[in-house]
Amino acid sequence: MCVIKFQDAGKSCSDSTECEGACLSVRSDARIGDAVEGACAISSDPCGRFLPLRDGKVSAEMWAD
DSSP states (O other): OOOOTTTTTTTTSSSGGGSSSOOEEEEOOOOTBBBBOOOEEEEEEOEEEBBBBEETTOOOOEEEO
C-alpha cells in the first residue's frame, strides 16, 4: 500500500468532511463521546491508534497494525 501525505495535515477540524483524510483527536487520552479539538491526519498510513471525530466528538477508537 502506498502512504500518501495529505496537504492539509495538522489543520484544525471537527469532522472528517473538513479534511483530505480523517479528522483525529489531538488528545490521546480522549474517550468515545468526548468533545475534543481535532487535527487533519498527516497521511493515509493505516497503522497505529486513531480517535476519529464526528461533529467535534470522538466517534470511535481504532487500532491497526
